[in-house]
Amino acid sequence: MASLLYRLGRFAYDRRWLVLAAWLVIVAAVGGSAAAFHGSMTNNFQIPGTETQRMLDKLKAELPSAAGGSATVVFTSPDAAFTDSQKRDLSAALAKIKGLDGVQNVTDPFTTQAQLDGAAAKIADGKAQIQANEAKLAAGAPQLEAAKAKLDATRAQLDAGQAQLDAQKKALAAQGLPAAAIAQATASAQAQLNAGRQQLAAGQAQYDAGKKQADEGAAKLADAKAQLALAQRQATAAEGLRFVSSDGKAAIASIQFTKSTDALTPALRQDVQSIASSVAGVNAYPSKELTQDISQIFGTSEGIGVAVAAIVLFVMLGTFVAAGLPLLMALIGVAVGVGGTFALTSVVSMSSVTPMLGLMLGLAVGIDYSLFIVNRHRTQLLGGMDPRESVALSIGTSGNAVVFAGLTVVIALAALVVPGLPFLAVMGLAAAATVAVAVLVAVTLLPAVLGFAGRRIISRRRWAKALAENAKAGHAEEEARTDLEKANRGWGAWVTRHPWVSVLGAVVLLAVLAVPAAQLRLALPDGGSEPVDSTAFKAYDATGKYFGEGMTGPIIVVGDLPPGLDASAVQAKEYDVADQLRSVPGVVAAVPGTVSPDRRIAVFQVIPKEGPASASTVQVVHDLRAKGADIQASTGVTIGLTGQTAANVDVSSKLADALPPYLTIVVGLSFILLLLVFRSLLVPLLATGGFLLSLGAAFGAVVAVYQWGWLGPVFDVTHPGAVLSFMPILLIGILFGLAMDYQVFITSGIRESYAHGVEAHLAVRTGFHHAARVITAAAIIMVSVFAGFIFSHLTMVRPLGFGLALGVLLDAFVVRMTLVPAVMRLLGTAAWWLPRWLARILPDLDIEGAKLERVAAPERSDEGEPEPVAR
CATH class of the missing domain: 3.30.70.1320 (Multidrug efflux transporter AcrB pore domain like)
Structure with a gap:
């Protein structure tokens, strides 16, 4: 790998115009794609297969009107209750909002509250009407019963009279009287009976009408009772629910949209807010669903973080050109990585955190990776190496470590697909792609740009001093003595002289910070977490x-x-x-x-x-x-x-369940990668244990600030609550990759000194000295970039920025620059122990590129090229 990267660096240096043009084309193509094809992002996190998603899909299929997104607008009157004029104006404004394209329905709070308030009176009135009707029915019932009894008695009397008359007719017929005489003799009696039956029929009709009216009244009464019961149940169901406050100073309107709130156009959002705010004397507060702006990913606070990084680069490297190169490389990597992410938003559903995560990581690792290479190239130039050779060797050595460090971050982020959460997988893959682009920029575009920069990355005064030093006889021996004297001073020397104090101090500090992590509670943010x-x-x-x-x-x-x-x-x-x-x-x-x-x-x-x-x-x-x-x-x-x-x-629960297996995967991966790199059993265990300590401390600090509210005013935490549900799993993946970056850069220096014959305890000190300055600068830069997101306009990103900033700070300075060298000093040669059978199996990755320096020198001398200066 080191030889391949060496040749790549030399190619980029020799063909710098071609490489620069290729990257400019890539940036233009990605930028054009992002502008042409970008779609909307979302802050609604769904997981396929969960109950919430199944129910939402059911509503979309069978009841689409209820499947759209919703938002609220709270109206307040600052001084007194709403006036009648304000109520009319607000109702008119809400009616206007209801007429907007994309709005399904709007709840008028005054109409709804009037219905709720009037429900009790209507129920009472209904009860009174029912009681009156019941009394009326009860009063009419005896009359109907008396009429029925009278009808029955009359009918019985008429039937008896008819029977008596029929018997008389039969007796007359038995005496032999003709039929005509019989009819004439009984005509009067029959006429009286017929008249009575007619009166009975009229009375029956009158009774039937009265009975029908009574039955209909009873049916209506039963229906009224049923409706009243439903009204009572409805009133009971809505108890405690208000749309206008009891003091009349506030009202809340619900707006139902035809689409999800994340799919709302900026024009519709603005129209709703403008109309809602148009009523004089009334304050309108649209909810988070309407006001959230997820189209902008870079704000003022993020810019401050980058500015701090620029200052650190200038202080370390001494020239604007040298300081500007890592920044430029990081910005180009972010432009390609985040721009590509935006270009995919029209076909891939992703949250607003996705490009922010890519931006955050792209800036941090992009600056750091380029810094490692620029610093190596700058050191070699000061040592008298030819610029072309220095660029190639820097890519073959420091670039080799950058590739491996970037690979660890990419693998950790790509592993976010393991929990099976689609939105998290998209975040991880997008961020991993951005980090991969940052690595590609560092090993291809950076050597080309270094070719254009030449020796301008070194100040004139420093260059003149280097020329004078290199011309002195015995300069190499003097530089070695000076280097050893410096290694015996400073933090690294103190840590290795007091290893037990360093170990105990580091462990106790991290353990105390980790205590609040036991109370970690996960959720997604609500409006209370906004500024x-x-x-x-x-x-x-x-x-x-x-x-x-x-x-x-x-x-x-x-x-x-x-x-x-x-x-x-x-x-x-x-x-x-x-x-x-x-x-x-x-x-x-x-x-x-x-x-x-x-x-x-x-x-x-x-x-x-x-x-x-x-x-x-x-x-x-x-x-x-x-x-x-x-x-x-x-x-x-x-x-x-x-x-x-x-x-x-559901999302928080799934993420909490996914956290332990993901952490296991990352820890296992950490051990295997470091085993391959350093060919040691104890160094990977030390690195992994240190990562867990810094991770626990970062978790604890996040809980203390964002869940408990400690130092809330400092970090603008106005409403402490549960921690962002996917923050822990992202923090694990990202911090793992970054921790391994610093582990590689500091331990590779120690291993290189040990491999060159330096005693184990001295190798720790000298290796620390060689790496400390650049790692310190790199850590400060990364912390600055991450800290810039603590006050981001997207509140979901804030705890992640805080956790990463503190996690990197603790991991770099407490774990990698204190705990690791102290423990390695105590272990001595045992730190590099590896069973012979395992040593035969494991490939030698030569991550620090030592073989390249030893082997490639004579080969390049044969080609007539300058020999590289050993580190």
Whole structure:
């Protein structure tokens, strides 16, 4: 690998115009693709196969109107309750929002609250009407019974008279009287009976009409009772739910969109916010879903971090040209890596953190990798080496270490596909690609640009001093003595003189910092994690103040109804289910919503007591799911949860489950890679143990600041809460790769000294001395870049930036520059022990490129080229 990179460096130096042109074409092509094909990003994290995703897919297929995203706008009157004029203007503004293309529905808070407030009066009025109708029916019932009895008596009397008359007619016929005489004799009596029957028929008709009216009244009364019962159940379900505050100073409007909130166009977002803010004398606070801007990935704070990195580079390298090269290389790598990520957003669903992660890592490793090579090249030039040879050798040696260091980061990030979480896999692969581009830039474009820079990377005064020193007789021996004297001073010398104190101090410090990590709680951020002066935070704060925090993160419950239900039966089932949902501890309200046209799908909105990221709401989600069996047994309705609140709980749970196996993979990978590199058993164990210590300390500090609120004002943590759910797994992957970077650079120097015959304990000191300056600068640069993201405009990135900045700081200075040399000093030659059978199996990677320096020198001398100066 070292020889291949040496030839690559020499090619890039000799063909620098070609290499520069190729990279310019790549940058232009990627930039054009990003501008032409970029799509929208998302902050909704879904995992295929989870209940929330299945329910969302069901809604999209069977009830699309309920599958769109939603947002809220909180309106407040600063001085007094809303006036009638303001209420009319707000209702008109909301009606205008409802008419926008892409808006499904808008809830008018004043109309809805009036309905809720009037429900009690309507129920009372209904009860009074029912009681009056019941009294009226009760009063009419005796009259109907008396009329029926009178009719029955008259009918019996007429039947008896008719029977008597018929017997008389039969007796006259038996006497032999003609029929005409019989009819004439009984005509009067028959006429009286017929008249009586006519009166009976009229009375029966009158009774039937009265009975029908009474039956209809009873039916209407029964229906009214049923409707009243439903109204009472509806009022009960909505208890504790308000859309206008009790003091009349705030109102909350819900906006339902046809698409997810992440797919909303900037124009629609702006139109909604402009219309909502157009009412005079009223403050409008749109929720996070409307105000979040995930189109910008670079802000002021990130720029400050890069500026600090530039200052460190200038202080270390001494010229603007030398300091500017690592920055330029990092920016080109970021342009290609992040630009390529943006170009894929139209075909790959990715979160807003994805390009931010690539930007963060691309800047940090891009600067550091180029710094290692530039510093090596600069040292060799000062030693008198020819620029062409120096560039090639720098790529073959330091570039070799850069390739391996970058490979560890790439592997760690690519391993994020292992947990099986699509959005996390996309993050990892995108970041890994950006780091890979940074490595390619460092070993191809950088040597070409170094060819253009020539000796301008060294100041004139330093160059003149180097020429004078190189001309002195015995300069090499004097430089070796000076180097040894310097190695016996400073931090490295103190650590190796007091190894036990160094080990105990480092372990105790990291262990204390790691203590809070035991309380780590994961969740996705809500509006409360936004900056205090942001509209999203004000909306979250006003919602919690006036309506309860649960209104900021409702839980959507989807119910599968039994077949064959009519409209009334569906309503009854809905309230049966709502009653069960409301019985779950921590639920403030459970309100039935939309029903599918075929009456098979019903949607419920459950309002928890606290916000979506709180521990109690997480428990509510679990309890609702546990309640599903009881609901199905008692109502026949099968429920499932969806919505962003439930999805966040699922994502956090999945990520927490994925954390231990991922950590195991990374730790195992760490051991194997370092075993290959350093051909030692104890050095990989030491490096891995140190990584776990710095990782635990970083976790503990993140918990203390972002979960407990320690130093909250310093880091702008206004609403401490659960830690970003995918921060730990990202921190593990990224910090592992970066930790191995520093392990490689510092331990390779120690190994090189030991391989050249220096005693083990002295090799630790001299190797530390050779690497300390550049590692210190590189660590400060990386910490500065990561720290710039602590105050990013994307609040999700802030804890990640903090964790990485502190993790790198601790790993570089406490683990790699204190704990590792102290332990290696105690181990002595045992640090490099390796069983013979294993030594025969393992390939010799020669990561520090020592063989290249020893072997390639005579080969290059034969070609008439200058011989390289040994390190």
